[in-house]
Amino acid sequence: MNNALRLILLFREQPSVRLMEAREYLGVAHSTAHRLLAMLAYHGFVRQDPESRAYLAGPALVEVGLAVVKTLDVREQARPYLEELAKRFGETAHLAVLEGNLVRYMDAVESDKALRVTARTGALMPAHCTSLGKALLAELPAESFQRVYPAGSGLDRVTDHSIDSVDKLRDELVKVRRRGYAVNSEESEEGVGSVAMTFRDLTNRWAAIALAAPVSRLSLQRTEEMVDALRDVVHRIDQSTVDTQVES
Numbered sequence: 001m002n003n004a005l006r007l008i009l010l011f012r013e014q015p016s017v018r019l020m021e022a023r024e025y026l027g028v029a030h031s032t033a034h035r036l037l038a039m040l041a042y043h044g045f046v047r048q049d050p051e052s053r054a055y056l057a058g059p060a061l062v063e064v065g066l067a068v069v070k071t072l073d074v075r076e077q078a079r080p081y082l083e084e085l086a087k088r089f090g091e092t093a094h095l096a097v098l099e100g101n102l103v104r105y106m107d108a109v110e111s112d113k114a115l116r117v118t119a120r121t122g123a124l125m126p127a128h129c130t131s132l133g134k135a136l137l138a139e140l141p142a143e144s145f146q147r148v149y150p151a152g153s154g155l156d157r158v159t160d161h162s163i164d165s166v167d168k169l170r171d172e173l174v175k176v177r178r179r180g181y182a183v184n185s186e187e188s189e190e191g192v193g194s195v196a197m198t199f200r201d202l203t204n205r206w207a208a209i210a211l212a213a214p215v216s217r218l219s220l221q222r223t224e225e226m227v228d229a230l231r232d233v234v235h236r237i238d239q240s241t242v243d244t245q246v247e248s
Contacts, residue, residue, distance in 0.1 A: 003026050003028065003032075003036055004036050004039065004040060006025070006026060007022055007025075007026070007036060007037070007040065007046075008040070008045060008061065010022075010025060011046075011057050011061065011100075013100065013144050013147055013148060014100045014101070014147055014148050015056065015057075015099065015100035015101065015102060016049070016052070016054040016055060016056050016100075017037075017046075017054065017055045018053070018054045018055070019033055019034060019037065019053075019055075022036070022037060022055075037055055040055075040058070041055070041058065043060060044058045044059050044060030044061075045057075045058050045060045045061045046058045046061065047059075074095065074097065074106060074201040074202070074205075074207050075095060075106050075107040077201055077202055077237070077240075077241075078095045078106075078107065078201075078207065078209060078237065079107060079109075081093075081209065081233045081236070081237060082094075082095060082107060082108065082109040082209065083109050084233065085109075085209070085211055085229060085230070085233060086109035086110070086111065088229060089211055089213070089222075089225075089226060089229070090111055090112070090113055091111050091113075091116070091117070091211050091212060091213040091217070091226075092108060092109065092110050092111045092116060092117040092118070092119060092211070092212045092213070093108060093109045093209065093210065093211055093212075094107075094108045094119070094120065094132060094194075094196075094209070094210045094211075094212060095107040095108065095207060095208070095209055096130075096132040096133070096136070096207065096208050096210070097136070097205070097206070097207050097208070098127060098133065098136040098137070098140075098206065099124065100148055101126065101127050101128070101148045101149065102124045102125065102126060102127055102133075103124070103125050103126075103127045103130050103132050103133035103136065103208075104122075104123075104124055105119075105120040105121050105122060105123045105124075105125070105132075106121070106207070107121055108120060108121050111213070115214055115216075116213075116214070117189075117192050117194075117212040117213060117214070125158075125188055126155070126156060126158060126162075126188075128155050128162070128163050128169050129157075129158045129159075129162045129163070129184070129187045129188040130184050130187070130188050130194070130196075130210075131181075131182040131183050131184035131194040131195055131196035131208075131210050131212075132182070132194075132196045132208040132209075132210045133182075133208075134169075134172060134173065134176055134182035134183075134184070134196070135176060135181065135182035135196040135197055135198045135208045135210075136198060136206055136207075136208050137169070137173055137176075138173045138176040138177050138182065138198075139198055139206045145170075145173075149166045149169065149170075150166070151166060151167075152166065152167075153165075153166050154166075155169065158187065158188050158189070159186055159187060159188065159189065159190055161185060161186040161187045162187045162188070163187065180197065180231070181195055181196060181197045181227055181230065181231075182195070182196045182197075182208075183195050183196075183223075184196075184212075185215065186215060191214055191215055191216075192212060192213070192214060192215065193212070193213060193214075193215045193218045193223075194210045194211060194212035194213070195210060195211055195223060195226050195227055195230060196208050196209065196210035196211075196230070197209060197210075197227075197230045197231065197234045198234070199234045199237045199238055199241075200238065200241060201241070202241055209230065209233065209234065209237075210230075211226045211229075211230065
């Protein structure tokens, strides 16, 4: 039972697990790893991709996750701050969490301007191509980052501006940690830029909040104003989290 739970927890750090990876991660025999994955597949916690043969999160695991999200919803916690930021700057505010090497857009308040960044709520994007994703990746422990991004591997590019290697991504994350925020300059969509910062939700998990706008409206001064506003919002979210935990 312990090893089965450890395998399930592994999906928090990477989107797919191969049989060899499961065997090495658990330190068990090939047959034992296969039996555990087969048991999880039987109960719907994982499913096997017919082409790659890798194991992915199954419907039962997704249902459990959604059930937890409904009771501990970071969207409810962050929504007032998204509305505040979107109203102040007239730009789109996004909320996201990390899923392996992808970023999941949980909520958004869209700008009402004709030229705007559209809300991506529910969408998945490569984390290395977004400010939200890079902000969240910068919070990962070194061993977790290495599992998701093996050294020397390449990265898919969404645009010509996207980071295309793990080494470059690692260098970028050093900058993110030093600045305290992440930027995206046309890396996920041509003509679009954004800035993002992280915070811990009520369950102590990392989430990120961002302001996104057409690059034509992202002057250096305006970007700095957005960063200041995000820093203030994150501070208030963190304080409200502490207050809530003390009360409970």
